[in-house]
Amino acid sequence: MLKTMRKNVKSLKPVLWIVVATFLISIWAIWGGAGRLGEGMASNTLASVGGSKITSDEYFQGLRSRIESVKKQFSGLTSALIQQLNIPQQTLGQLIQQKLLLQAASDMGLRATDLEVRDRIVSYPVFQRDGQFVGFDDYKRILEYNHIPLKDFEDGLKQDVILSKVVSLLTAGVFVTDDEAWRNYRKQNESAKVEYLVAETAKVEIAEKPTAAQVEDAFAKNAPDYRIPEKRSGEYVFLRTEDAKKEITVQESDIEKYYRDNQSQFMEPEKVKVSRIWLPYTQADKDAVLAEARAVLERARGGADFAELAKTTSKDDKAAAGGDWGYYEWKTLSAGETEAVAGLAQGQVSDVIETEAGAAILKVTEKTPAVTKALAEVSATIKGILEDEKARDLVTRRIQGIQKQARRDKSLDLAAQKDGMKAASTGLLKKSQALGDFDTSGSISDALFGLQDAEISDPVFTYSGVGLAQLQTVEPERPATLDEVRDQVESDLVADMKKERARAKLEAAAAAIKNDWNAEASKYRLEYKTVEGHKREQYLGLVGESPEVDDLIFSLPLNKVSAPVAVSDGYAVFRVLERTEVTREDFDKVKDTEKETLLEQKRNEFLQSYLARVREDKKVRINYELFQRLTTDVLSRYGGEE
Numbered sequence: 001m002l003k004t005m006r007k008n009v010k011s012l013k014p015v016l017w018i019v020v021a022t023f024l025i026s027i028w029a030i031w032g033g034a035g036r037l038g039e040g041m042a043s044n045t046l047a048s049v050g051g052s053k054i055t056s057d058e059y060f061q062g063l064r065s066r067i068e069s070v071k072k073q074f075s076g077l078t079s080a081l082i083q084q085l086n087i088p089q090q091t092l093g094q095l096i097q098q099k100l101l102l103q104a105a106s107d108m109g110l111r112a113t114d115l116e117v118r119d120r121i122v123s124y125p126v127f128q129r130d131g132q133f134v135g136f137d138d139y140k141r142i143l144e145y146n147h148i149p150l151k152d153f154e155d156g157l158k159q160d161v162i163l164s165k166v167v168s169l170l171t172a173g174v175f176v177t178d179d180e181a182w183r184n185y186r187k188q189n190e191s192a193k194v195e196y197l198v199a200e201t202a203k204v205e206i207a208e209k210p211t212a213a214q215v216e217d218a219f220a221k222n223a224p225d226y227r228i229p230e231k232r233s234g235e236y237v238f239l240r241t242e243d244a245k246k247e248i249t250v251q252e253s254d255i256e257k258y259y260r261d262n263q264s265q266f267m268e269p270e271k272v273k274v275s276r277i278w279l280p281y282t283q284a285d286k287d288a289v290l291a292e293a294r295a296v297l298e299r300a301r302g303g304a305d306f307a308e309l310a311k312t313t314s315k316d317d318k319a320a321a322g323g324d325w326g327y328y329e330w331k332t333l334s335a336g337e338t339e340a341v342a343g344l345a346q347g348q349v350s351d352v353i354e355t356e357a358g359a360a361i362l363k364v365t366e367k368t369p370a371v372t373k374a375l376a377e378v379s380a381t382i383k384g385i386l387e388d389e390k391a392r393d394l395v396t397r398r399i400q401g402i403q404k405q406a407r408r409d410k411s412l413d414l415a416a417q418k419d420g421m422k423a424a425s426t427g428l429l430k431k432s433q434a435l436g437d438f439d440t441s442g443s444i445s446d447a448l449f450g451l452q453d454a455e456i457s458d459p460v461f462t463y464s465g466v467g468l469a470q471l472q473t474v475e476p477e478r479p480a481t482l483d484e485v486r487d488q489v490e491s492d493l494v495a496d497m498k499k500e501r502a503r504a505k506l507e508a509a510a511a512a513i514k515n516d517w518n519a520e521a522s523k524y525r526l527e528y529k530t531v532e533g534h535k536r537e538q539y540l541g542l543v544g545e546s547p548e549v550d551d552l553i554f555s556l557p558l559n560k561v562s563a564p565v566a567v568s569d570g571y572a573v574f575r576v577l578e579r580t581e582v583t584r585e586d587f588d589k590v591k592d593t594e595k596e597t598l599l600e601q602k603r604n605e606f607l608q609s610y611l612a613r614v615r616e617d618k619k620v621r622i623n624y625e626l627f628q629r630l631t632t633d634v635l636s637r638y639g640g641e642e
Contacts, residue, residue, distance in 0.1 A: 046626050047092065049099040050618040054092075056630055063091045063634050064265075072328055079635035088631045092622070100614050102159065105166035112161035120157050125335075170610060171603035181595045185587050191533040192553050193578040195517055198527040198542045199506035201498040201570040210493045218493045219482045226480040226488065229430050232448040235423035237416045238438055238467035239399055244391040255382045259375050266373040273366035274330035274341055275306055275323040278316040280358035293352045293359035300349050306363045315358075324365075337362060385636050392466075392629050399459045399466045406456050412470035428475065438464040461625040502570040510561055510573045517575070533580075543567045554579070 047054040066087055071077045082088070122133040127142075134142075143150050210218075219226065259266070277296060281289035296313050300306050310323025318325055331338060337360050340350045346367035353360040398419070406415035413423035426435060431449045432442035439445075439462050447457040451471040460467045482489065509524040521528035529541050536550045543549055549565060549572075556562055556576050564571040587594070 044626055045623065046630070047096060047620060047622045049096055049620050050103050052099045052103060054095050054099060056626060058095060059092055059627070060630055060634065062095055063088055063631065066091045067634065072331075082635060088627075088635075092627065096615065096620055097611050098159075098163065100611055100618065101163055101166050103618075104170065104614070105162045108166065108169065110162055110165045110169075112158040112165075116161045117154055117157050120161055121154075167603075167607060171606055174599065174603050174606050176595045176599045176602060178591070178595075181591060181598050182584070182587055184598045185590070185594050186582060187536040189580075189582045189586075190554065191535050191580045192576050193530075193532055194534050194553055194574060194576055195528070195530040196540075196543075196572050196574045197506065197510065197513075197517055197521055198529065198567065198572045199502035199509075199525075199564075199570045200527060200542065201495065201502050203525060204498040204501045204505070204570075206494055206497055206501075210490055210497070214493060215486065215490050216482065219485070219489045222489075222492075223479065226485045228475075228478050228480045228484060230449075230477045231428040231430055231475045232426075232445070232471060233428045233473045234426050234448050234451075234469050234471045235412050236426055236435070236444055236467055236469040237399075237402060237412065237421055237423050238444075238465060239395040240438060240465040241388065241391045241395060242464070244394045244465075245387050247394065248387050248390045250383050250386045250390070254386055255379055256375065258382050258386060259378065263372055266378050268371050268373060270370040271327050271366070271368040272330075272341060272364060273327050274325045275310060275363045275365050276316070276318065276325055276330070276333070276337070277306075277310045277314045277323055277361040278319075278358055279313070279360075280315055290352065290354070290359055293361060297349065297352055297361050300361060300363070306349070306365075323363075327366075330362075333360070381636055385633050388632055389629055392625060395466045396459060396625055399468055403456065403459060403468055406468065406470070410454065412456055412468060423470070426469070428473075438462060439467070443467075444469050459625070461628060463628060466625065499566070499570065503564050503566075506564050506571045506573060510564070542569045543572060549574070 044056045045053045046056050046059050067077070067082060070082075070085070070087060121127060121139070127134055127139060133139075140150060143153055277293075277300070279289050279293050279296075292313075296309060300309055307322030307324070310319055313319075314323050316323075325333070330341065334355045336353050336355055340353050340362055341364060344350060344362065344364040344367075346364050348364055350360075350362040353362065402412075402415050402419050402421075405418060406412045409415050416423045426444065426448065429435065429442075429445040429448065431445060433445045434440045434442050435444050439460075441462065443460050443462050444467055447460045447469050448471050451457055451469070453471060453474075455471055457469045460469060505524070506526065509526055513520045513524070518528045518530070527542055531540065534540065534553060536554070537545060537547075539545055540549065544567070546567065549567070552562055552565065553574060553576055556574065558576055558579065560575070562574045564573055
């Protein structure tokens with residue numbers, strides 16, 4: 001450890017240890033501890049990033065950490081919601097970005113000095129007391145208490161320092177002009193109260209079909225727009241994971257070993273439910289309010305019902321609910337309040353806690369200690385995880401065997417027959433086109449589009465199993481004939497006719513409706529919408545995001561009806577009722593702050609663009625089969641949680 005931090009200080013207050021532990025666990029899940037928190041996970045290479053590797057342990061721990069963080073924000077988090085939020089993909093993407101940035105830092109010769117690491121450590125509030133660093137001895141004890149090796153922790157902080165340096169250097173050339181900041185300031189601060197009428201094309205009825213002559217004429221005018229995309233066909237074999245499970249036997253000893261090796265996976269964290277009485281004060285009435293708070297505390301400790309006291313004396317929005325802040329929301333309270341909660345037993349009431357804005361009295365109404373679920377309780381879940389893992393391993397090995405044989409025979413079908421199977425035809429597929437219910441994401445068609453003539457693919461992993469494909473034919477993109485796209489041309493022509501009729505209907509209605517658009521919109525079968533404070537680049541119902549509409553709204557004279565404007569679902573007319581505008585004088589008062597905010601945004605955008613380019617150059621490779629298996633392993637415990 002750094003010599004300048006070797007000094008003697010008093011012991012850390014017990015209440016701070018809990019806060020520190022929460023902080024350390026979040027850092028440790030990102031930077032280290034994979035071999036300790038996830039023992040039993042194979043250290044397979046999940047992804048290769050240039051000369052670096054991302055192991056299964058890194059991803060496993062990173063995903064679990066991210067899910068636990070999101071879980072605090074979303075009640076009833078399930079595996080389906082986790083997948084909808086793309087959390088697994090985002091987690092892997094962030095790990096890849098970290099590797100790319102660290103490689104860039106290495107290329108630049110960037111290092112982290114002991115002094116920089118020291119400054120990073122002492123700057124964390126959780127390692128401070130009364131504004132001072134707690135000292136080396138307590139710092140070391142905190143790490144030991146959380147089973148975190150000091151060297152590994154500080155190595156993680158070194159990486160943190162290096163990442164900060166490389167990001168600063170990469171974005172050093174990004175700048176913001178006064179005009180850019182002014183435009184952004186207007187976007188953020190100008191608003192308009194708007195009402196609008198929409199004639200939706202979907203509600204326009206076209207009784208007559210376009211004639212053959214009309215279709216032919218429309219195609220002749222727009223022929224370059226109609227093309228047949230490249231299509232490819234091939235043969236494929238596919239092994240389903242579910243089918244392979246019939247050949248799998250999971251022994252009780254396997255379940256017990258997995259349980260022993262992954263104890264943290266089955267731990268239910270401590271649950272604490274808190275109620276609060278809140279009495280706000282100003283400097284003028286602080287003494288009087290504190291005296292009132294002490295009187296309320298005396299009543300609470302004397303046996304008075306805490307919830308009833310909160311209803312009658314508390315002054316926050318939880319008072320009506322008896323001051324109940326639930327199991328998680330109380331964690332958003334001030335540091336002094338959350339520290340006090342950590343030191344309370346169930347049923348215990350805190351002292352009066354003074355904050356900058358008021359006095360708080362807290363009560364822990366429920367406290368359930370962290371427990372590890374019993375093996376019997378999670379045995380079925382573990383069995384499912386192991387069955388899936390073993391089945392995926394089985395089909396992967398079998399597919400790899402067929403692949404080797406197929407490349408020797410130069411025939412996928414011949415190799416499949418030797419394995420008791422028969423290759424099937426894909427038919428002509430567009431890129432990313434689904435193939436049956438086992439490949440809804442189009443992974444096999446994507447594989448075909450990466451092959452040369454008669455080439456056999458690497459194993460193709462989908463959620464349902466593993467396949468192989470061999471390219472047979474390629475039909476290049478070409479102009480379409482009328483017969484090939486007649487239905488599409490007719491559909492486009494009908495859509496154009498509907499839009500024109502919608503425009504004419506809206507134009508006539510807008511001229512007839514004089515004042516109350518809302519009252520008369522239904523009479524003309526129009527949709528009426530109003531927005532209290534629309535800003536540039538904000539979404540408008542039935543319109544979407546439209547720079548043209550924004551320009552109109554912020555230039556149209558008040559209460560004047562616009563001409564019909566083409567929008568995503570038809571045509572619309574707008575009327576601006578009120579508008580809040582800013583001046584250059586307003587902007588000049590906050591220009592420096594605005595420029596700094598926009599600069600940070602532009603730096604982030606530049607960094608994402610840079611990383612996307614570097615990722616292509618580094619030829620990042622991902623083991624998708626392992627990715628899916630690890631993801632399934634983690635998500636299995638969230639399948640039915642509410």
